[in-house]
Amino acid sequence: MHFLCKCGFRLHDSSDKIYYKGRVIADQDWNKFWEYIEKLEKPHGGNTREIYNSIYDLFGMNMYQCPSCGRLFIEDPENRSSLIRFTPCLEGEPEPDINKRLLSSYHKDKTDGNE
Ligand SMILES: [Zn+2]
Known part of the structure; x- marks a missing residue:
């Protein structure tokens, strides 16, 4: 993936x-x-990969900062193929x-209901 910042820098x-x-x-x-x-620290029946994948998914939203001008780009949680500048x-x-909810849970369906 690559994209062009408004300043002309290609990320x-x-x-x-x-x-x-x-x-x-x-x-x-x-x-x-x-x-x-905590699941990793306790006996977990060998499903380590599943736990690691769950952790990886929690960090699924990418963010970029243009090194030339400093603009920030965050993936839109409602459309992961688009970036919000x-x-x-x-x-x-x-x-x-x-979108004013960029920092809402990526796993909305799995949260405890606190929106
Ligand atoms: Zn830029």
């Missing part, structure tokens, strides 16, 4: 340890993360009409 996501990429975990999923860690607002500028 690539085709290798490991990308210095401008991060992963976001929803605060609603944070307790779930620790539940999986964040540009710093200057005082007096109108706020853009964007």
